[in-house]
Amino acid sequence: MKIIASEDIEQLPGRRLGPDDRFCFRCHAGLSCFNRCCRNLNLFLYPYDALRLKNRLGISSDRFIEEYVDVVLRTGQFFPEVLLRMAANDERTCPFLTGEGCSVYVDRPDTCRTFPVEQGALFEGNTGKSTPVFFYRPPDFCLGQHETRAWTIPTWTRDQKAEYYHRMTQRWSDIRRMLTSNPWGREGPEGPRAKMTFMAVYNIDRFREFVFQSSFLKRYRIKSALKKKLRRDDDALLLFGFDWIKLVLWQVSSKKIRLRE
Ligand code: SF4
Numbered sequence: 001m002k003i004i005a006s007e008d009i010e011q012l013p014g015r016r017l018g019p020d021d022r023f024c025f026r027c028h029a030g031l032s033c034f035n036r037c038c039r040n041l042n043l044f045l046y047p048y049d050a051l052r053l054k055n056r057l058g059i060s061s062d063r064f065i066e067e068y069v070d071v072v073l074r075t076g077q078f079f080p081e082v083l084l085r086m087a088a089n090d091e092r093t094c095p096f097l098t099g100e101g102c103s104v105y106v107d108r109p110d111t112c113r114t115f116p117v118e119q120g121a122l123f124e125g126n127t128g129k130s131t132p133v134f135f136y137r138p139p140d141f142c143l144g145q146h147e148t149r150a151w152t153i154p155t156w157t158r159d160q161k162a163e164y165y166h167r168m169t170q171r172w173s174d175i176r177r178m179l180t181s182n183p184w185g186r187e188g189p190e191g192p193r194a195k196m197t198f199m200a201v202y203n204i205d206r207f208r209e210f211v212f213q214s215s216f217l218k219r220y221r222i223k224s225a226l227k228k229k230l231r232r233d234d235d236a237l238l239l240f241g242f243d244w245i246k247l248v249l250w251q252v253s254s255k256k257i258r259l260r261e
């Protein structure tokens with residue numbers, strides 16, 4: 001998911017697809033490129049990807065971060081990128097790739113679902129409103145692009161069961177975009193507020209401990225039905241974390257959480 005400013009949209013590689021534009025694609029094991037796309041990747045993981053994968057693997061989010069991702073803070077940025085760590089073999093294969101294909105297929109990341117289309121969030125001016133945008137961009141080696149099966153973005157999204165993933169990614173993109181200008185002040189991107197923000201979105205198990213085992217509930221007012229839900233529902237907790245971040249960093253209030261007076 002690229003954060004795109006409206007003035008940059010024409011410069012991006014690939015063919016931009018509107019809702020009715022068609023593209024051809026079919027991926028199957030009979031193609032000589034089968035699985036070639038699952039190696040040597042800069043595969044960005046969004047918060048919901050990380051949540052689904054750690055649940056799929058049946059491990060804690062601490063362990064998932066430790067074993068499966070690289071957290072990269074680039075110079076001049078204020079929040080790190082989270083990339084799936086490729087295996088330490090010559091081909092740098094995805095850790096989930098097997099001879100039969102993807103071993104986490106049902107929980108594969110949003111980027112893998114959307115491929116060979118790339119998803120972005122287009123921000124217009126200073127309204128803060130984002131629109132999802134899609135670009136058809138198969139690499140040259142991907143033979144699926146020469147097949148005759150035609151899709152539109154809505155039919156492809158449905159076929160890949162990506163609607164919910166896209167919604168979660170877009171919700172995150174709103175915050176990610178706000179994190180592109182320094183929200184930390186002098187603390188900087190390695191400071192305590194940055195670490196808390198990272199925990200809330202990428203380390204859901206720790207965030208739950210923080211909500212229920214610290215003084216969090218003394219400081220914030222949350223409806224009891226929601227509180228109950230947050231104890232067991234990771235998706236709800238992630239969305240709640242987004243709202244909490246907006247409140248703490250930018251004083252944007254929501255129905256879910258308020259400061260106690
Ligand atoms: S390269 Fe393209 S066609 Fe080949 S396996 Fe990957 S997605 Fe499918």
Ligand code: SF4
Nearest residue numbers: 038094096097102112
């Ligand atoms: S998660 Fe699955 S689909 Fe995505 S790169 Fe890895 S093996 Fe391929």
